Amino acid sequence: MDVKAYMATVGQQARAAARAIGKAGTGTKNTALLAMVDAIEASRDTLMAANQIDLDNGKKNGLEPALLDRLALTSDRIDGMIEGLQQVAALPDPVGALTDMTYQPSGIQVGKMRVPLGVIGIIYESRPNVTVEAASLCLKSGNATVLRGGSEAINSNQAVAECIRKGLEAANLPTNTVQVIETTDRAAVGELITMPDYVDVIIPRGGKGLIERISNDAKVPVIKHLDGICHVYIDGAADKDKAINIAVNSKTQRYGTCNTLETLLIAESIASELLPVLAEQYQVKGVELRGCEKTCAIISGAIPATQEDWGTEYLAPILSIKVVDDIDHAMNHINQYSSEHTETIVTENHSLAQRFLREVDSSSVMVNASTRFADGFEYGLGAEIGISTDKLHARGPVGLEGLTTQKYIVLGDGHIRT
Amino acid sequence: MDVKAYMATVGQQARAAARAIGKAGTGTKNTALLAMVDAIEASRDTLMAANQIDLDNGKKNGLEPALLDRLALTSDRIDGMIEGLQQVAALPDPVGALTDMTYQPSGIQVGKMRVPLGVIGIIYESRPNVTVEAASLCLKSGNATVLRGGSEAINSNQAVAECIRKGLEAANLPTNTVQVIETTDRAAVGELITMPDYVDVIIPRGGKGLIERISNDAKVPVIKHLDGICHVYIDGAADKDKAINIAVNSKTQRYGTCNTLETLLIAESIASELLPVLAEQYQVKGVELRGCEKTCAIISGAIPATQEDWGTEYLAPILSIKVVDDIDHAMNHINQYSSEHTETIVTENHSLAQRFLREVDSSSVMVNASTRFADGFEYGLGAEIGISTDKLHARGPVGLEGLTTQKYIVLGDGHIRT
Numbered sequence: 001m002d003v004k005a006y007m008a009t010v011g012q013q014a015r016a017a018a019r020a021i022g023k024a025g026t027g028t029k030n031t032a033l034l035a036m037v038d039a040i041e042a043s044r045d046t047l048m049a050a051n052q053i054d055l056d057n058g059k060k061n062g063l064e065p066a067l068l069d070r071l072a073l074t075s076d077r078i079d080g081m082i083e084g085l086q087q088v089a090a091l092p093d094p095v096g097a098l099t100d101m102t103y104q105p106s107g108i109q110v111g112k113m114r115v116p117l118g119v120i121g122i123i124y125e126s127r128p129n130v131t132v133e134a135a136s137l138c139l140k141s142g143n144a145t146v147l148r149g150g151s152e153a154i155n156s157n158q159a160v161a162e163c164i165r166k167g168l169e170a171a172n173l174p175t176n177t178v179q180v181i182e183t184t185d186r187a188a189v190g191e192l193i194t195m196p197d198y199v200d201v202i203i204p205r206g207g208k209g210l211i212e213r214i215s216n217d218a219k220v221p222v223i224k225h226l227d228g229i230c231h232v233y234i235d236g237a238a239d240k241d242k243a244i245n246i247a248v249n250s251k252t253q254r255y256g257t258c259n260t261l262e263t264l265l266i267a268e269s270i271a272s273e274l275l276p277v278l279a280e281q282y283q284v285k286g287v288e289l290r291g292c293e294k295t296c297a298i299i300s301g302a303i304p305a306t307q308e309d310w311g312t313e314y315l316a317p318i319l320s321i322k323v324v325d326d327i328d329h330a331m332n333h334i335n336q337y338s339s340e341h342t343e344t345i346v347t348e349n350h351s352l353a354q355r356f357l358r359e360v361d362s363s364s365v366m367v368n369a370s371t372r373f374a375d376g377f378e379y380g381l382g383a384e385i386g387i388s389t390d391k392l393h394a395r396g397p398v399g400l401e402g403l404t405t406q407k408y409i410v411l412g413d414g415h416i417r418t
Numbered sequence: 419m420d421v422k423a424y425m426a427t428v429g430q431q432a433r434a435a436a437r438a439i440g441k442a443g444t445g446t447k448n449t450a451l452l453a454m455v456d457a458i459e460a461s462r463d464t465l466m467a468a469n470q471i472d473l474d475n476g477k478k479n480g481l482e483p484a485l486l487d488r489l490a491l492t493s494d495r496i497d498g499m500i501e502g503l504q505q506v507a508a509l510p511d512p513v514g515a516l517t518d519m520t521y522q523p524s525g526i527q528v529g530k531m532r533v534p535l536g537v538i539g540i541i542y543e544s545r546p547n548v549t550v551e552a553a554s555l556c557l558k559s560g561n562a563t564v565l566r567g568g569s570e571a572i573n574s575n576q577a578v579a580e581c582i583r584k585g586l587e588a589a590n591l592p593t594n595t596v597q598v599i600e601t602t603d604r605a606a607v608g609e610l611i612t613m614p615d616y617v618d619v620i621i622p623r624g625g626k627g628l629i630e631r632i633s634n635d636a637k638v639p640v641i642k643h644l645d646g647i648c649h650v651y652i653d654g655a656a657d658k659d660k661a662i663n664i665a666v667n668s669k670t671q672r673y674g675t676c677n678t679l680e681t682l683l684i685a686e687s688i689a690s691e692l693l694p695v696l697a698e699q700y701q702v703k704g705v706e707l708r709g710c711e712k713t714c715a716i717i718s719g720a721i722p723a724t725q726e727d728w729g730t731e732y733l734a735p736i737l738s739i740k741v742v743d744d745i746d747h748a749m750n751h752i753n754q755y756s757s758e759h760t761e762t763i764v765t766e767n768h769s770l771a772q773r774f775l776r777e778v779d780s781s782s783v784m785v786n787a788s789t790r791f792a793d794g795f796e797y798g799l800g801a802e803i804g805i806s807t808d809k810l811h812a813r814g815p816v817g818l819e820g821l822t823t824q825k826y827i828v829l830g831d832g833h834i835r836t
Contacts, residue, residue, distance in 0.1 A: 412787025
């Protein structure tokens with residue numbers, strides 16, 4: 001297969017389909033999404049058989065158990081895909097919304113219309129349910145999509161793609177609205193991220209290594225999320241119960257997510273009272289504690305943190321703890337080590353809360369709430385394609401609106417500029 | 419001079435200054451802007467003397483008269499700089515605005531806060547007044563700036579920079595909030611666009627060649643504008659007077675601007691009636707007409723357009739004209755040749771106007787108005803740093819809001835995720 005020529009064809013087809021899906025009505029798009037539900041429901045056996053081939057190949061190739069688990073399309077996960085499609089169909093359509101229509105001194109009326117981005121390329125790792133999730137969010141927001149899943153999931157993804165195509169056909173939408181790349185050749189990724197004429201934005205979903213590689217080589221804008229080095233700062237004026245609940249929940253509710261707490265900062269005035277209580281709770285849950293000198297002096301079970309710890313996203317039951325003088329000291333630490341994902345202050349002091357909200361430059365800044373809330377569903381977006389730690393375009397959890405842009409609309413009545 | 423080390427220092431200083439200017443109050447920022455006015459007012463002679471050195475060097479180096487004219491800091495242009503600063507001081511401050519604060523089922527309150535981008539790098543060509551314009555817009559929106567003007571304007575820009583520094587000092591803001599690069603070494607640009615740790619976004623202002631070079635080499639996001647191949651489509655249901663006024667104004671009000679009409683599309687049903695009238699008006703103004711076959715059959719003075727004409731931004735008194743069957747034919751042409759800057763339909767038909775607004779994918783889409791309105795001032799933005807033909811982040815005229823981003827704010831009362 002000539003990958004370059006194949007990808008150029010995929011790109012041209014996507015660009016052509018983008019025009020059709022961009023002007024499709026909400027009802028048509030919902031019809032397609034619900035027809036995909038029917039197709040998946042009718043293809044459960046086919047999907048699981050295709051997935052079994054991938055699982056068998058994976059075992060043969062020595063894929064790690066954790067990866068095999070992510071690859072598996074169980075009956076529960078197929079239910080999840082169906083539920084996801086129904087949820088996206090029920091979400092409001094962001095496309096076409098007009099805002100800020102105001103008359104200008106010249107007499108023209110100017111405002112903004114929300115419109116699709118065009119063609120979105122999505123590169124992801126082994127989970128085949130991402131295929132449906134990404135396709136449905138891009139479709140509802142009026143975009144054409146080119147999906148490139150992990151090579152270990154190729155059979156599962158192609159089976160899912162067939163269900164997606166049936167849904168598009170049922171709504172008389174071009175089947176090229178969603179294209180799942182048919183080759184596992186890595187060169188296809190290189191082509192996808194360097195076709196600005198055909199692709200408007202790339203969204204990589206996967207480990208940091210994958211995302212860094214893509215960002216470095218892309219000639220198309222990338223909406224991405226690298227690290228999630230999140231902080232909780234327990235201020236001297238914190239309510240102690242809230243502080244303990246938030247610090248424990250932020251770290252232990254789930255360990256492998258990007259919005260999990262990695263470094264706890266605590267004001268010196270309250271450290272000797274709270275740290276022993278916190279340490280006990282963390283130790284019950286099996287969290288390893290790595291502390292600064294002052295922390296280790298208070299908690300006997302903590303081991304000394306190295307410089308590297310402050311810049312590490314553990315994604316594991318490990319927590320670094322630092323005693324700080326005050327909010328300025330805490331914000332300096334955050335400023336230096338945070339990945340600008342999510343930070344929380346626990347305090348009852350209004351002025352300090354306001355300063356933290358204003359001055360901490362992260363995609364989510366919180367007062368008296370667990371970092372684990374940084375999530376599209378919890379924020380009321382209805383769904384999310386990912387979390388962006390970029391500053392431009394979309395920041396934080398990215399829902400349907402993040403997959404659109406705006407254009408200016410001008411209404412005149414024969415107005416000319418003088 | 420070690421350019422790499424120099425630029426790294428500039429970058430570090432900008433990043434440090436960004437924290438201070440990001441949290442500065444509106445009053446402080448306005449104080450700085452108005453103190454810059456005082457400094458410029460007091461430095462008229464110094465500014466013009468510095469500019470004279472640049473002009474003399476330019477003449478010696480054989481700079482073209484048009485470039486020498488753009489380089490000149492006349493008394494009028496200094497007045498313009500002062501007026502610009504006063505206007506920016508009077509604009510509302512976008513920073514800190516909270517929107518969409520809503521309670522979620524979990525009990526947390528989620529919304530967005532508008533915040534500065536951080537450090538903005540601006541690369542521009544000879545006009546020294548851009549130095550003040552760019553610095554003031556970035557300052558008001560809470561950003562630190564690194565400015566790199568044309569080497570032929572180095573003395574003028576450094577004299578302007580001194581006035582900016584005085585203004586910052588008067589408001590007790592760090593003078594590194596605005597840094598004008600002191601070397602004319604081209605390697606400085608290469609460094610500026612590849613320092614993602616220190617620079618959040620690059621805005622190039624200048625010719626297409628400059629912008630393409632920067633976009634290709636940048637490792638930092640770029641907000642840019644390439645071509646302005648703008649279209650007016652005169653529909654069969656157009657009001658004839660409005661059509662003539664708009665088509666003439668869009669082309670002839672100014673020739674060298676990016677929102678100037680370059681290709682006129684006209685419905686066949688109305689072409690033989692309107693084209694002769696239009697041709698007469700264009701010919702009076704000295705506009706050369708290049709037409710499709712049907713156009714040339716109607717207008718004797720038109721010369722045949724080549725394929726290249728449809729994709730050319732003339733920036734000159736030249737207009738290409740094409741007779742089309744209907745709105746679909748017109749939109750297909752626009753889809754193929756437009757640079758996605760600005761397109762107008764002239765029609766009295768409501769449904770066709772709505773289709774054009776919805777389906778044309780350009781940064782500005784207009785009904786019955788001159789393309790020349792595509793401008794930050796005309797849109798009520800108060801000022802503009804440029805016009806973006808990118809889709810992500812900022813699209814169309816970019817004012818203060820385009821120089822900011824948003825972060826999510828979460829307010830809880832000890833809320834944890836269950």
